[in-house]
Amino acid sequence: MGHGLAALREALARRRSGLRANDFPGSRVDTRIGRVEGVEALAWEGELAAWTSRNNALARLGLAADSFDRQLREVRQRFGPARVGVIIGTSTSSIGRTEAAYAAGGDRFPPAYRQRAVHNPHSPGAFVAHLAGLEGPQLTVSTACASSARVFASAWRWLQCGLVDAVLVGGVDSLCHSVLAGFNALELTSPQPCRPFDADREGINLGEAAGFALVTTAAHAPADAVRLAGYGESSDAFHMSQPPADGAGARRSMRAALDRAGVDGGAIGYVNLHGTASRANDAAEARALDAVLPAGVFVSSTKGWTGHTLGAAGILESVITLEALVGGLLPGTLNLETPDPDLAYAVASENASRDTAFAMTNSFGFGGNNCSLVFGKAAA
Amino acid sequence: MRVRIDGIGAWGPGFSGWGELRGLLAGGALAEDAVTGKPAPECIPPRERRRAPLAVKLAVTVAEQACAAAGVDPAGTVSVFASGMGDMDITDYMCRTLASDDPMISPTRFHNSVHNAPVGYWTISQGAGLSSNAVAGGEHTVPASLLEAVTQCACESVPVLWACQDIAAPPPFRDICDIDQPCAFALLLQPGGEGDLFFTVEPAGCEWPDPPTPALARLYRDNPTARLLSLLAWREAAIDDALRLPLNGALSLAVHGS
Incomplete structure (x- = not known):
């Protein structure tokens, strides 16, 4: 969809999708993808060379957007670099670089690929901390x-315990063959643009994204800052790659987030859903919504714009949710034409413009891992 | 932040539980070629256990041990699972397959490839519906993930099961990673009070403590999970001085005894 908040706002308002036919080099999976422009063009020179990977390139693009580097500088100066924590979410880290090492080297990593800091799950956290100083x-x-929804919950606790004065939270996940081939093997990828909650939905489209936010305590935050009002974390304890049909885990994470925020479902004006467009997820999430919210809340999925950005979905959809609170644009559900009559909750297809005091976002993962976040307007 | 360690799980070369590890920490000798058999967690049904990755079996086995030692119902605990390198066996399988002429990935191995597969299996087999996290911190995975677990335990006043594992590196990874023996540890943490362990973050870096015993020096050096041995040895020896583990170049995690 582009780089920065302005591009995101415009794409949402104009209902312009970032999905295109799969042109990820070397992939033969028949699907659509949300691929970020400009990732391959970045140069990796000097001390940065050791960090080379597509995922780290996305992190660089994300940190360079929206004058975020200036905000980071202010936070570093105000609190000191050791009082600002870093919590980054990712699903596949830099595995794309590991795939390339295997493709190039066979039984050995060729010298250019011997990057200890890159070929492990902590690559994005370490790189973002390094880049942000x-x-x-x-x-x-x-x-x-x-x-990258859970990062907000951890940041809340770090601040609550006084470990730090601020936390740079975010998420970075990039397209790679592992996920394209893996979701294809699970028969979850759709050859068509994904259609969340549609009767004819055929599965997901994969995407990639990087997003960041600075979180601090109420005492340190600007008066007009949006609040993280509550978080909820739960486990399905059901199956590695299927949610229970009644969405019980999703229900518990939403309830926990509402309880922590001290509001009931009726206070929520917008929910950015997980809404991947897989048959099982959307049905279970709708059941959970029905149990937690009164009828008629504006709920929608933005996966038709972005595809499923996996470990970056939490931060990306948190940013969209924050934008909805600040700017009043509630995105509908792109590609939702014929709502699935079997769904337990009505999902909005068209965009709306509305002032909202509280909004929620859902992120659910393999392993039955669930997180819901409630954000509130400053004056709420 | 005050917490109490109520149960310990341990698995590695020459030890398949805390009792055996305690003997090694007390100066016991380790056979030159010491390996330990395959971990067989009881809570995973036999058919699934056979197919479960080693990383999963290691984490679930020590998690089971720690909960049993603490007499705690696993379903009532929050879980924070960690690994420095993640499941390198599955990464190796996927990258090897994708680089081959037949790049078809097994769907089961794909869903097992997520970093939260060990904690996912754990929550599924125990019916544990509370928060379950999976984290990493590279070389500093043990102090970073312990800090996360202790923070959650203290901040939310809930029992937290912390577990960490790292498996041996498959051949291509040997170019960037020296791990040649797997190990796993778990701690069942309870919110503490006066007289319990006290964790603080101190604004200065530090060196890693020396290996707790020569028998495990190599494991301690090469396997990021094995850095927990310094905490276990320090606690066993009831040393008065705080234990310090590096979180990064500028910070250390200090553990103060009672």
């Missing part, structure tokens, strides 16, 4: 597609 505690959260 932060020296606080750093952690990579990797709970599949719930990863």
Whole structure:
């Protein structure tokens, strides 16, 4: 969809999807993808060379957008680099680089690929801390597609316990052959643009994204900052890659987030759904919504714009949710034409413009890993 | 942040539980070619256990041990599972397959490839519906993930099961990673009070503590999960001085005893 908030806003408002026919080099999977422009063009020179990977390139693009580097500089100066933590979510980290090492080397990593800091799950957390010049505690959260929603819950606790004065949270996940081939093997990828909650939905489209946010305490935050009002984390305890049909785990994460925020479902004006367009997810999530919310809340999935960005979905959809609170644009559900009559909750297809005090976002991952976040407007 | 360690799980070369490891930490000798058989977690049904990756079996086995030692119902705990390198066997399988002429990935191995597969199996086999996290911190995975677990335990006043494992590196990974023996540890943490362990973050880096015993020095050096041995040895020896583990170049995690 582009780089930065302005591009995101415009694509949402104009209902312009970022999905295109799969042109990921070397992939033969018949599907659509949400591929970010400009990732391959970045140069990796000097000390940066050791960090080379597509995932780290996406992190660089994300940190360079929206004058975020200026905000980071201010935070570093205000609190000191060791008082600012880093928590980054990812599903596949830099595995694309590991795939390339195997393709190039056979039984050995060729010398250019011998990057200790890259071929492991913590690659994005370590790289973002390095690039941002932060020296606080750093952690990579990797709970599949719930990863970069959970970072907000951890940041809340770090701030609550006084470990840090601020936390750079975010998520980075990039397209790679492992996920294209893997979701294809699970028969979850759709050859058509994904259609969340549609009667004819055929599965997911994969995407890639990077997103970041600075989180601090109410005492340190600007008066007009959006609040993280609550978080909820739960486990399905059911199956590695299927949700229970009644969405019980999703229900518990939403309830926990609402309880922590101290509001009931009726206070929520917008929910950005996980809504992957897989048959099982959408049906279970609708059941969970029906149990938690009164009828008629504006709920929608933005996967038709972005595809499923896996470990970056939590941060990307948190950013969209924050935008909805600040700007009042509630995105509908792109490609939803014929709502599935078997769904337990009505999902909005068209965009709306509405002032909202509280909004929620859902992220659910393999392993039955669930996280829901409630954000509130400053004055709420 | 005050917490109490109520149960310990351990698995590695020459030890398949905390009792055996305790003997090694007390100065016991380790056979030159010491390996330990395959972990067989009881809570995973036999058919699934055979197909479960080693990383899963290791984590679930030590998690089971720690909960049993603490007398705690696993379904009532929050889980924070960690690994420095993740499941390198599956990464190796996927990258090898994708580089071959027949790049068809097994769907089961694909869903097992997520970093939260061990904690996913654990929550599924125990019916544990509370929060379950999977984290990583590279070389500093043990102090970074312990900090996360201790913070959650203290901040939310809930029992937290922390578990960490790293398996041996498959051949191509040997170019970037020296792990040649797997190990796994788990701690059942309870919110603590006066007299319990006290964790702080100190604004200065530090060196890793020396290996706790010569018998496990190599494991301690090469396997990021094995850095937990310093905490276990320090606690066993009831040393008065705080234990310090590096979180990064600028910070350390300090553990103060009672």
